[in-house]
Amino acid sequence: MDRDYDIFERLPDASLRCLVRVHGTRHVPRVLEERGKHTANECYAMNIRTREIIARVNDKAARRAELIQHLAHLGLAKPVR
Secondary structure, eight states, rough: OOOOOEEEEEEETSSSEEEEEESSSTTHHHHHHHTTTTOOOOEEEEEETTTHHHHHHHHHHHHHHHHHHHHTTSSSSSOOO
8 A cells, every 4th residue: 555755844944844745655755856956955755644754855964054053052153144
């Protein structure tokens, strides 16, 4: 049985935006990679019913931005503009 997966984008303010719903796991990588090319934000595919995340793109860039923002808040780094 193929499941439905929603593709989410995590925005810089940590909010989420649902981009599209994909039916079946074999379509997720193509759709996720294409969406990830248009943003530096983290994007991931998740089954809403099970909360299972099966794939991510741009997660390193998103984590790096969060770390820089946190360090800037602590006064240990300059804020990124």
